[in-house]
Amino acid sequence: MDKLLTAIVDDHPIVIEGLKTMLQNEENVQIVGGFGDGESILFYMKSNQVDLILLDVTLPDINGMDLCQMIKKESLSTVILILSNRTERSIIMQTIQNGASGYLLKNSSIDELRNCIAEVAKGNICFSKEVIDIISRPSKNELQGRPRLTRREKQILILIAEGKTSQTIANDLFLSPLTVDTHRKNLIQKFEVKNMAELIxxxxEQFIL
Known part of the structure; x- marks a missing residue:
């Protein structure tokens, strides 16, 4: 059986070395390298074949969700298996939507990892047991659905996320500060949150920003 040319993308060298050690004797895997960020794996793929990528979601330059799309654009046949500590259901679902074939938490057993590698290599989608539990329980926000925002509310939300004050937003959008504050209150009500930090x-989480 041909071995899967496998790259590990994680910003922790210890994780890369640990995975290399765990997988070095697997019959179906050949590790071709470890990469600490998104740019380096994309650069490597321009001139090298990669069959499987074990990918962390949290990287210093590109988040793993966006990187899934970039990898698939570079090589549609490359299979992506997420290996992360992130447990948000929205992140798990977004990685799959963006082209990943599976998702495991970093505390998964070697047997779970081995099983998922075998499954995704066959073209299937595979999750670790803990991830299956997470995706079967929608969060409160997801059950409510995404709030419907007006174009102006979306505009103001983006500026709030950039850390701008009501006065600055008012100046930018040619509104009165009072109007901006009213939009802030409406956003807090629509999202059913207590403050701006929770709103952002x-x-x-809902990929509105």
Missing amino acids: KVAY
């Missing part, structure tokens, strides 16, 4: 967090 939920907006990111």
